[in-house]
Amino acid sequence: MDRSFTVAELARHVGGTVEGNGEHRIQGVAGLETAESHHVSFLANRRYAKMLPESTAGAVLVSHNERDAKNAPTLIFCKDPYTAFAQVLQLFHPTRRPEPGIDPRAYVAPSAQTEGATIEAFAWVGPEASVGSGSWVQAGVRIGAQAIVGEDCVLMANSVVCDGCRLGDRVWLNPGAVVGGEGFGFAPSAAGHTKIPQVGTAVVEDDVEVGSNSCIDRAAMANTVVRRGAKLDNLVQVGHAAEIGEHALMVAYSGVAGSSHLGPFVTMAAKSAILGHLQIGQGVQVGVGSAVHDNQQDGARITGNPAIPHRTWLRAATAFKDLPDIAKQVRRLEAKVTKLESGLGDHPIIQSPDDEEL
């Protein structure tokens, strides 16, 4: 990379304003600690504000909260320094797209459309499938019959789009990601389980990223849908006929079971699970390692198995380590109270009746 930009150019790119030398030339991006004078850095977390005076960065993207920073290097004030950092990093490192064309070692069915796309060796594009212009299909990808891949997508090595499934534009599949594998549907019986043919599809809308080896199943009759802008980390699972809302975030190992619907901007922390046939409202946040058994209102923040309000969980989880001591203390109190009862004068004590079963 030998791109370079002036501080002023970067500020313009992120919609920010410069305090310091706008003409200084920047050649790359680095963290606050390691940045040198030809780097732009960023301060997204005020916890690190004390590092600002010591930074040798050529410029630092900061929020307006740092207006009064003293002895700081050149600053670029912007609304959201972390987004600005992402934008500047994109500027210095645009996604490299190879030349369009079909490698002669690829297989593209005669009835498939791949004009303007890059199809590497050993990619397989089935009958009546289409791949949009600007899309990059790496080695080992299999795009099934009648599948549709939009424009400017990246399908990394060995990712799979099964028959009839659809990707929007700018979808990014990491290596080994699977869109449209069989939903887990069987009618169970004592004689064995009868497969329910999964004849629906899976649809991934624009600007979705799917992590390495993540799985989005096709549905039995309807569609599984991942709405635009959702970002799925590695090893994520989306069950058949589930719907993931716009701009949802699913961190590694988070999974949604069949037929559950997530609203927009839901965040699932690592290893969290949403059971089947649930409605999860907009902006719900699910904590690490949780299992959600019930419908959730918009904005709920929940954790645990079963998931309960996060603050309640946090207090209970904190008290958990004291449980053996509590049990001991209760036994001690029981003994004391029994003694108190037996030492009571002449007032008859009536034993309270056993509690009923819960």
Added chain:
Amino acid sequence: MDRSFTVAELARHVGGTVEGNGEHRIQGVAGLETAESHHVSFLANRRYAKMLPESTAGAVLVSHNERDAKNAPTLIFCKDPYTAFAQVLQLFHPTRRPEPGIDPRAYVAPSAQTEGATIEAFAWVGPEASVGSGSWVQAGVRIGAQAIVGEDCVLMANSVVCDGCRLGDRVWLNPGAVVGGEGFGFAPSAAGHTKIPQVGTAVVEDDVEVGSNSCIDRAAMANTVVRRGAKLDNLVQVGHAAEIGEHALMVAYSGVAGSSHLGPFVTMAAKSAILGHLQIGQGVQVGVGSAVHDNQQDGARITGNPAIPHRTWLRAATAFKDLPDIAKQVRRLEAKVTKLESGLGDHPIIQSPDDEEL
């Protein structure tokens, strides 16, 4: 699809009886809410029985419990409507099998047998391997040396059968599934860990389905075995020398560690784990997110980490949120009892103030 069947034909196919117009022609399958007059639908859960009179389906598969349904559309009575639904869906949507033959872009070792199978471009079949008639080996599949794949299997894109491993008949591997990767066996030491060669194999019996990116490891000396009819969801893990019983169900992210043996019809819910070297009896049900640390008797229903009887877990998990309140209450009781012990005769008892929030 332009298959169509009369209601009577469908009833015959599922071993049911018609109440209504058996001559009506059905062209597809749909859910109760969306079914139109050319669809057959099903009612498997009595919770939805109230939707029956409003359904515009051409026919509905129901159990004998609905004998007295009023104002219902044409009904097909059968023993198990959900299995019948699966059978009817299979009738309308038989698995499409491409023509047998080896794509010239595939690699099939001269010593391999693949007669009657379909081998797509970029599939790799190693020396002395065999693939049975009617099996479909998609692009990117690698079948190792001396591996055996039975008849009528589906090996979807990029699934892998390692050297010497064996699949029975009608096995379905979803994309990225791995049969026979290295078992996780190392002799640990302070100088580093010595690999234990995994020279056993992995065996998958008839009618097993393995989900996308699931892994069945080969064993060090014996075999890892998945018995016939077991169904494994996506991202499932079967450790080396484990045995999964007939018709077991393993939901997404469920995992069995090395050398554990599961009886038939075990059900592992999502994200559950069975630790190593355990015996898990027939029909055991493991709840979501559980970790099983001990052997389990036939029919046990367990949940939690460590897993305990499900009802016990459910009561404890329900009480969990109250733990901080219980702790507070115990502290309050302690104070009261101490006062009682010190002999507060005729002194008025002052209620201790509520604890502050933690």
Added chain:
Amino acid sequence: MDRSFTVAELARHVGGTVEGNGEHRIQGVAGLETAESHHVSFLANRRYAKMLPESTAGAVLVSHNERDAKNAPTLIFCKDPYTAFAQVLQLFHPTRRPEPGIDPRAYVAPSAQTEGATIEAFAWVGPEASVGSGSWVQAGVRIGAQAIVGEDCVLMANSVVCDGCRLGDRVWLNPGAVVGGEGFGFAPSAAGHTKIPQVGTAVVEDDVEVGSNSCIDRAAMANTVVRRGAKLDNLVQVGHAAEIGEHALMVAYSGVAGSSHLGPFVTMAAKSAILGHLQIGQGVQVGVGSAVHDNQQDGARITGNPAIPHRTWLRAATAFKDLPDIAKQVRRLEAKVTKLESGLGDHPIIQSPDDEEL
């Protein structure tokens, strides 16, 4: 395999000493229960010592603790029988390496170096990449541009090394393993999430094994590093800019979030998670299903979500099932104390002695 060795040769190989017939010829390795006279077996767990007299093995690898074993078969005394077993198994089953050379159906960029390596059909080696001598690149592997693979590596079917990433020597990637997929980095905002280009790399040092379908992400700016000798099971996740210490063990489904650093010899049990930006000391052991929220000192043994000291967790987890009973008991005590408060006589109360420790 028709290798055979005398007992004395095996003893020499593992640095042990023979008690019995050193000239006896051994043709393979088997477990204590199944070993016949031409097998060598091992006793690594004293729990099975009682099986020793009944074993029909030709020789058994044992520790010096078995010095006084009576009626035992020929014994090979060694310091660590399990490591010795691994060494002997390696002796009988050396990793089969195919002949070096590039299959004409592979793609190797003209600028790539693969001298002395085996490149199977449908493997893809990008521009300026290099693969060291003795390495075996199976079908469906994609090695990205400028990626480096060391010597004597095994890259099993459909594993992936992304652009610019590096493997040391003797690295073993199981099928579907991904090194250098995109880190999960987005600047979130109400208008959608901006991708943070992941322009760092992933580095896997010597003697690391990575399980089937495991994922090691590339970093945004720095490197993700898995240090030498670490062993990763299947479906493991290493987040961007994380560092896994030397000889760490990560069991199935264990995951480390972005920017966390693990010291050497850390062990993560199955399904455990380490959250982001943490420092985990040398030799830390994380229990099954745990989520680590905090930095950990060297040698800590922790379990739970949030992870707490293992012994504390074990006591609390054991008491967990009693929580409903404790709650009930507290309610009963409350009632009794209320009665006592309302009717105390004049009898002296004797303080009950402190409970003993559990």
